[in-house]
Amino acid sequence: MKDIAKKVLSGDSRAIARLITLAENNDPSANDSMKDIHPHTGKAHVIGITGVMGSGKSTLIYELTRLYRKQGKTVGIIAIDPTSPFSGGALLGDRVRMMELTMDEGVFIRSMGTRGMLGGLASAVYDVVEILDASGKDVVIVETVGVGQAEVDIIKIADTTLVIIVPGLGDSIQTLKAGVMEIADIYVVNKADRAGVEQTVAEVESLVDITCSEKERKTPILSTIAKHGEGVKELIIEIENHEKYLKKTKEFETKRRLRYEAELIEIIRKRLMNFIFDEEQFKDKVELLIDQISKKQIDPHSAAEEILSKILK
Amino acid sequence: MEKKIRVLVAKPGLDGHDRGAKIVARALRDAGMEVIYTGLHQTAEMVVETAIQEDVDVVGLSLLSGAHMTLFVDVARLIKKKGLDDVLIIGGGIIPEEDISKLHKEGIAGVFGPGTPCEDIIKFIKENVKR
Amino acid sequence: MIKNKELENIKKIKSDWEKNYYMPHVKKHPERRKKFENLSWNEINNLYTPEDVAHIDYIKDIGFPGLYPFLRGIHPNLHRGRLWTFRQFSGFGSAEETNQRYKYLLDHGETGLSVAFDYPTLYGYDTDHAMSRGEFGKCGVAISSLQDMEILFKEIPIDKVTTSMTINGPAAIVWGFYIANAENRGINRRIIGGTIQNDILKEYIAQKSFIFPPEPSMRLIVDTFEFGYKEIPRWNTISISGYHIREAGSTAVQELAFTVGDGIEYVKWAMKRGLKIDDFAPRLSFFFNSHNDFFEEIAKYRAARRIWAKGLKKLGAKKSRSLLMRFHTQTAGVSLTAQQPEINITRVTLQALAAVLGGTQSLHTNSMDEALALPSEKAVRIALRTQQIIAEESGVTSTVDPLGGSYYIEWLTDKMEEETYQYWDRVEKLGGVLPAIEKGFYQREIANAAYKYQKEIEEKKRIVVGVNEYKMDEPVDIPILKMDEKGEERQINRLKKLRKDRNKQKYERTIKALRKAAEDNENLMPYILDCVHSYATLGETCQVLRDVFGEYEEPAIY
């Protein structure tokens, strides 16, 4: 086993941080370590949190983490923010809400940019969850960007997905109706100190009634005031209930299967892309084909077939 | 491989003037870097622990109160003590000439005064980043 | 302002002039830029004529100095009577050193004092608190107790000189030090005069030296309003500040809109408490920046006065004293360059002139070396002399509002007022001032403006002399102020001794009473004064309020 993998397993922050970087950068040297740590994963409960910008996700994570810590649990936090499609850079500001946790040895926080991935997740997030899981964190919380119709990938990685809504935002209810309804395991109406909470809760309730009418489990709706830590205790209980429910119904296995499927696809995709676009033997060929497509000498489908036939050989 | 330069922009101490820090943070993002911003009032310990967890290539400190000889040096020494040898440290603020060489000696490789074009900072980072 | 027929005529001639004279000329001699913009990115036309001010009703919209809507000034004779107060913001190191500096300034013709506090003081920490590390005396003077305040004003006639104190989060306590010091010196507190900045909204918006969350902060501020007009009637209990908003990178319009909007917000909170508007409004004062675009700044001050007068009238103010906006001005610190620092003198001169032409009541002129370090004595003196030259030599004080009636100025004044209301509408839509702060609206607007401005400088769309044009390599030759290295230690020892020597029972009793009053809903000023008199320190008193009120954390916005 590589040194870095051993250190990750012992919970060493710098090793964790470095292996995450390698995974994020698609550095091939991460592969062996990822293989080494995998047998030690699967224990952490993964919570996904999604909701529009400013709805209080980071604040809520801070409060959740404080409570988990009081219960003696260790926590890993992955905070994902969008990467600018123009520059490839990103401003990662979620930590601001959680600075008080910085000096707590039982907490590890990592900020990530989406680096070109759609769906609200970062490509390396599967690896990062595994790393934090292997390092011994009891709970891993993933904060992702926005709930638009495209940003539903969080369910591929989370055991329990929280969708955060705030009162008075008609559009977020609209988005829910538009199809992200299915992704929530628990609804959180945050900023319950604001006017219009009852109405928002009622609206969500009626949506839940429609979508869950045939299901065994009705998606619970909680209201919180994350800023003051109110409702967080109840939220943790609901998360536990959901975990129990998953295990009881075997849905847990379904969820994990979904995650490994997504992970496998992502690994294959990345490796294949690296192979095609970075390896010397293909790089020039690819460039050439793109030129030819531009000059209308070949169509994109035939070009793709040409590349694939080379790989499959 | 898709290596990106990761930069921690931190404001140690009590000074709340974050115009400069924010402008630089944005400019670095626009130059393709990943910028982690910590907000105000950080202790040296928090800055360094954040640098570790985020595995940054650069720690950028901003301070206009004039307390740089204490607070920048606190951070630089702690970084050294923790053995983060491959982290580039830079600092900005109202820093008199005579302090600059002292800061260099403490390991703060780049020191930028008011009015420094962001371009210069970007260039400095790109040329001096250690990994 | 002009009859219809005449206006038609002017329009016609102007369009002829444009077609037959201006355009051909420009074709031959192209203009230096495609578009001329001021610092708020408003496009400025080549010429302003009666057409641009045709909608203005002189008597209603412009009027006369000293009369509603106070566009032309708050006094009938403005600077022909009393000059503005020469008030240099100053403070560094220990109370002893700053006391020396104040005496120096007063000896050189300064007419009012203005205290800069260091960061620990601004955050309500004593000098020996862990968070104070490295900050002692750096950006101002360190004041941790009544004892330090006694030293700061030793031998200074505070019954005659007025003092402005830039303090916000712990303003009530520091004001308490000042009042207690006067009382201990046998001066009736009803005659002392001055200002506490006490403007927490702009701290959330821009300056970031906040302590408590908004609600309890607003409560404390209203406490000072009430205590002020009843007990310290010559004191300005707030200085609603655009200065820092501007320094954080806002445009002139943003500075105007956000600041006067904050002012209205304070009035509403005080009225909600049940205070009568005409009791407290006369003691509200303002503080603006003076930046580089000369005419824009002048228009800003004029617009501010009119917006305020209209706004207060709408809220029910009757007294003229309530409607008129008194303000202090400071030249723009951000506009100073570290390169070729001497040329800052010229910048400051222009900015100061704009403030005077805009009708300021009090003025601070920056020292040329402030982008490099704390100002040296010589630099401060030159800055002060700049004001004296404007006052005594330039002749601009001979008449009131000399630019009033200028087509350009009146047009711009109107435009800035209109854009202010647009901003207010946007804030209203977000639910008001506090929700807009929480949503980061102001912060984002300012950050965007700051970034845009910086980019324009880097792209040379805007020229800053000595920075992106007219550069030279030169050794910077500015004497740097050296501080007394023993100051910090001396003050910490003094604090320790104070804590040991004071009457312990009295200290504990007053602190306990403050805690109870804070938990209930009483006006805290009398309790704070009791604490201060018992030599409770700034940190100790503030900690009580921190315990009860909690601390504010800012929304993270870029």
Ligand SMILES: Nc1nc2c(ncn2[C@@H]2O[C@H](COP(=O)(O)OP(=O)(O)O)[C@@H](O)[C@H]2O)c(=O)[nH]1
């Ligand atoms: N009024 C209110 N504000 C909250 C609450 N929770 C969070 N906030 C504020 O909402 C803003 C955005 O919070 P943040 O956690 O950064 O949101 P995120 O973008 O979803 O991560 C911050 O200013 C928080 O203080 C709440 O329950 N009530």
Ligand SMILES: [Mg+2]
């Ligand atoms: Mg967040």
